[in-house]
Amino acid sequence: MSTTDTAASGIGPVEGAGDFSAYSVDNPAPFIEAPRKRTKKTPKSTRGNFEMYGWLFMRLSGIVLVVLVLGHLLIQLVLDGGVSKIGFAFVAGRWASPWWQAWDLAMLWLAMLHGSNGLRTVINDYAERAGTRLWLKGLLYTATVFTILLGTLVIFTFDPNIR
């Protein structure tokens, strides 16, 4: 496109464009700083990489949860008569083994942290007022800490001879 077409395309003639330049050594073009360049005013520590680690955690915990959760569903709902077999005696039999205690403990912690971090994202997306976000996240973190502690306590202090 030659410079004469510019008016036809809706863009006015560009000052200083073409053969003649308005800028010279004595009259240099204004310097435009690169966007997001670090300057003296940029804080040394920005916000850190929390969100990146959260993103990574969702994926790593997701892969482990596939095994833990789908295995859990298979044992509890499909094998040996499905849900019909479940009762105190069944729980006592399973938690007699450290293997299943560790399985359930890992599943509890990973699923709660994964789900809680997921809900944090959902709250950030939909709660537009800062106050609403604060309250919802406060409620979420309280419920998460409570559930993780309660579940952990139950797994570690389970007593098959409670009666």
Place this chain on the structure above:
Amino acid sequence: MPAGTLYRGREGMWSWVAHRVTGVLIFFFLFVHVLDTALVRVSPEQYDNVVATYKSPIVALLEYGLVAAILFHALNGLRVIAVDFWSKGPRYQKQMLWSVVGIWVVLMFGALYPVLGHAFREVFGS
């Protein structure tokens, strides 16, 4: 709802919506599930009482729904991970979604008898 303003995304958007809805649903269930399991620390009778309600036909249907949500979230979660980490993931995201749906349908069919069989026998006689 205002007419004609709903953004109609394609497979990518709707799978994201389903992933979000199922994730939130599973989280709320997990909260209740830890509470009911905690009853083993109270007494065997109380625990067995609550689990007995889980064996009723109506709750069996809810269980089937929960299995549906978890299976979709798990399979689609693996697809999201593949899109993010596999160099060809974004290009095949649509094919992977239909694979997810296909595997989900097969697994849900396989879960019919194990999850709903006892409810079926109870409602329609052995």
